Amino acid sequence: MHRPAALQRIIDVYFQETSRTKTVKAGTQVLKQDGFNDRLYWVKTGELSGYLNAEKNELTAKVFSVEPGMFFGVHSFFAQTQQASTTVIAEKDSVLAWIDLATPAVDVETFGSLTEQFMPVMVHELAQRQMLTGLQAIEKEKALQKLYAAEQMTTLGQLAAGIAHELNNAVGVLSSKTEIVQGAICQFLEENKPNASPFIDLGICEGQSSTSAQVRQRAKDLVSQYPLLSREQARQLARALPQGEVPEYWFDDIDEALQYWDVGRDLHDMRLAAKHAANIVRSVKQLGGSDQDYQSDVDVNDTIHKSLALLQSNLRRVNVILRPAVLPTITASSTELVQVWVNIIKNACDAMEQTDEPKIEIITRYSKNRLMITISNNGPMIDEVTRRKIFQPNFTTKKGGLSFGLGLGLSIVQRIVHSYGGTIALRSDEDKTKFRIKLPIV
CATH class of the missing domain: 2.60.120.10 (Jelly Rolls)
Structure with a gap:
């Protein structure tokens, strides 16, 4: 020394x-x-x-x-x-x-x-004590900040529990009524228009799994293969049949076939949305906890597809590029992962409202016993001050209109990712804003 x-x-x-x-x-x-x-x-x-x-x-x-x-x-x-x-x-x-x-x-x-x-001793000790006092003050301030944040989250959790209870009732009604409507429509068609059943059944069972980019490419191929198809018919058919040959019976009355498939697809999405709404409400109730239904065989790529299905209306004008790798399954809550992707993608859509050619690119990779999911967009750059605060509870840049925010989305995202022992990082420049999530294989 x-x-x-x-x-x-x-x-x-x-x-x-x-x-x-x-x-x-x-x-x-x-x-x-x-x-x-x-x-x-x-x-x-x-x-x-x-x-x-x-x-x-x-x-x-x-x-x-x-x-x-x-x-x-x-x-x-x-x-x-x-x-x-x-x-x-x-x-x-x-x-x-x-x-x-x-x-x-x-x-x-x-x-x-x-x-x-002994004057050096007195000065030395005074400096040591002053430094210790300063460090103690810093630790005290950190402890107070944690206490305030914990109290705030507790209050928020209590409010969310009450709201979630009311929402659960509404979501339950939507879910049960959707099943009733679906059953009534299918029964009516079987009795009065049995030829329509294959189309509506396909929509109900499969829904739409293709991204907007895949639909555009498939539609081009269909127009080339079936010249009599209009562009709109080709796009709708690409949504209904994302691959393979088109069966002959589809062309007996293509518009009617697509109409019934569209009804089935909407019923499929309504059921899916009701299910995820119920689970997301449950997750909001658990802001201070982590009770979730975990499965040992969750496919991350599948949860991304589900999130894209839920955000179809937001993604209508967005070019979505999906580059999935073959991933091992993980033990996780599918609903929580869907919630992560929905929050990030929805924020990207909101950020790109003024972007001429909005684009979202989603890449999944597996390396060194970790899954890496990258979600990037070509919206405006996020400044450094905002990047430092973006995961904090109650911080939001959405101030008015229908895009207002409570500042909870990315805070919940970070909590979920950390609960799996993972990390989430944000980078942003003039060309691209990128969220990178790493999840360990446990």
Whole structure:
């Protein structure tokens, strides 16, 4: 340890006398608050702590620690009160050296009185105590911030529980009525128009799984293969049949076939949306907890497809590019993962409202026992100040209109990702804003 020369001289001259050296065991009380003390101690080895007791409320607080090379008893020695201001207890076995008020000054002609010689000690201790006080203040502020955040999230959780209860009732009605309507429509068609059943059944069972880019490419191929198709018919047929040959019976009445498939697709989406709405409401209720229905075989790519299906209306003008890799399944809550992707993609759509050719690219990869999901968009750059705050609860850039926000979406996203032992990072420049999520394979 490097010490100023004046401080090193004091240690060499005054604290090497074996008769003024002692060993104390861990737990030994060296000084007692308000007790007699006429010594200045220097710690050779070990560790001690100073405690301050407030007699009125019987609270005791640790106010300083002393380690090898440090001093204690400074106040009572130099102020000559001979009364310890704190209780000092050895935390570890320690070796202490000391001087007392009877110790004579050495080489007074050159270095002055004992007080003058020990001025470096007083300055050194003052600096140490000031630094400790500053660090304690910082830790206290951090603790208060965590306490405020915890209290805020608790209040939010209580409010969310009440809202979620009401929403659950509404979602339950939508879900059950959707099933009833679906059953009634299917029964009616079977009895009155059986030829329509294959089309509506396909829409109900499969829905639409293709992205907008895939639909555009498939539509081009269909127009080339079936010249009599209009562009709109080709696009709708590409949604209904994303691959393979088109069966002959589709062309008996293509418009009617597509109409019935569209009804089936809407029923499929309504059921899917009702199911996910119920699960997302449950997740909002659990802002302060993590009770979820976990499965051991969740396909992340499948959860991304589900999120895109839920956001079809938001993605109508967006070019979605999906580059999925073959991924191992993970143990997770499918609903929570859908919630992650929905929040990020929906935010991207909102950010690109003024972008001429909005584009979202989603890439999944598997490497080194981790899944990596990257979601990027070509919207405006997010400035550095916003990037630092973007995952904080209650921070939002959506201030008005139908796009207002509560500032909870990305906070919940981060909580979910962290609950899986994963990480989420944001990068943004003039060309691209990118969220990168890494999830471990457990």
